[in-house]
Amino acid sequence: MLNFKNVSLRRGSRVLFANTSFTLHKGQKVGITGANGVGKSSFFALIRNELHPDAGDFTMPQQLEVAHVAQETPATEQAALEYIIDGDQELRNIQQNISQAEQDDNGIKQAELHAKMDIIGGYTATARAARLMNGLGFQSSQERLSVSSFSGGWRMRLNLAQALMCRSDVLLLDEPTNHLDLDAVIFLQDWLCRYPGTLLLISHDREFLDTIADHIVHIENQVGEIYTGNYSAFEKIRAEKLALQQSSFEKQQREIAHIQSFISRFRAQATKAKQAQSRIKSLQRMELIAQAHVDSPFNFSFAQPDKLPNPMLKLENVSIGYGKTNILNDINLFISPGDRIGLLGPNGAGKSTLIKVLANELSINAGESQFADTLKLGYFAQHQLEQLHLDESPLWHLQKINPKATEKELRNFLGGFNFKDDKTFDPIAPFSGGEKARLVLALLVYQNPNLLLLDEPTNHLDLEMRHALSVALQDYQGAIIIVSHDRHMLRSVTDQLYLVANGTVSQFDGDLDDYRLWLNEQKLLASDSAENTPATSINKKVQRKQDAERRKKLKPLYDALRKADKALEKHHQQQKNLESQLAETSLYEESNKVRLKQVLLEKSQVDQALEESELEWMEISEQLEATED
16 A cells, blocks of 8 residues: 655655665554664655655555644644544535535535535544543543643644544554653553554554554664564564674675685785685675674663662651642652552652652652651653753763763763764754753763652653663662653563552552553543432442442453453464464475464464454443443
8 A cells, every 4th residue: 555666765965765665555553663863754754745755666545544643733722622623624624514505505415414424423523532532631621621721742642632533544653652641652552453544653662562563664774674563573583684694794704704814815926816816806796794783872770879778768648739739648658779669540640749759859748758868869850851951061961960070981971871972072952852861861870879760761762772771770779669651661670560549649459451451440430420420419438339339340340351351462462473474485485385374274263263352352341331330
């Protein structure tokens, strides 16, 4: 459907990719990966006809509806819900035509248009838009607020909802999770898994890619290449390819050394001169294989903290909030060396507020807080990127922390965060969001804290930097408290989860998969409560009893949903593994005829099992939604 044939694309004098050929088919979900600056966003601009190939051909059917997330949001007074519905242009066109037909008193035309409206699901558009808003973290009370009343990050969520509202054939998403919390990421992931069109997704969230993508287009060394399977499958294939490439390189280097040795020894000898010249030509003709640069550009670690007090800090019966309004009450939290805690909870529940209290940036309203005398905090939050001195360099920022350190020491340290050569001296004003985030992390690591408070540390970081940070945190000897929408990061570095919800903080008994089910349960309970609770207030004790009885009643369904969810994940992974095997050309050789037959049989069985699991999951979900007290 989207055909790239020997495509080359430049930006100025720089070649982004050249001689790139592959085809993307209808319904595929494709992750676009590669280091920052290789041309991923330019690849999207090519599809949107904003750029044109410098060589080769790119073709796609003319009638395809291509949706993408707008980067700018007009400061309009239009209601947020209506702004999202604008994403369905066909619906808006039909609505305008209906209005015109009514003015013309053309009954036949009105009937035709209302039939079209029904076919495209126009009468459910408001409900669909409301579900998108809810899933992306908006409250129902915000549906009628003007777009101009929202901050920049929330306007980006509105733009994302508008793109999802479009009944598109092709959907282009460039880092859609950057402005989302974990709950919204899970909602978006589930929505994209059900998306029927062709999805092209740029993301640095590996679990997000793993769950959604069935193909990966990786841009590297000025070439875009397609791989079958999700991101983990791609990593395995690429690792094998790089190992083979490295082996070929080493073999070639031995051959080159042998030829070069012959040339050096016999070039001046008349009897051997002809043979030496022949080898010189052979050396020139040899296609040099680029050495496999598998090393990450990032190489850093946390030093052993000077002191590890125990406990590091304590919160006892603490209430926190802003002004006289409490957000969280009766918090009891004891942080000891080695604790690795991930904070979960719905958007607005108070996770960042709790982090600010732990960072001693916000006073408590009640209770008692104790911080160890030798506590040394390392606090990362998005607002700290704004506190960098834009006119100064990375080196200057480190020198402010340690004026006595030599320039060489500081430059070596910054090199571990890929600030090298002139980059260490450049003003940071033109730096990208990822570069600024890396600098803030570098400053944090350099100060050698014994307690890390990380509030969405992976925003703007690419896959390589996220991996490097994850590895460094795994070896960190102090305590960690982290809020992140990157589930791979949470799984990698935490061993305890705390739930911030309903005005309290409590240890969460489960993993991230259980948290996803907990979110679904909360939404269903909230929906049922909104439908069935009378306008008059009822006794809280009675309400709690009713809620407990309802949870007991629904538990078998939730258990069944959890079981079906795990079966779905298992069959999805089996399907992707078999698709990866079927993509191997060697499988179709005569000698592998029996194996091919076996793989095809297994694929058929897994496809059937997946279909049955999906049906079971949908039936259980419908039962949950339909269940009433």
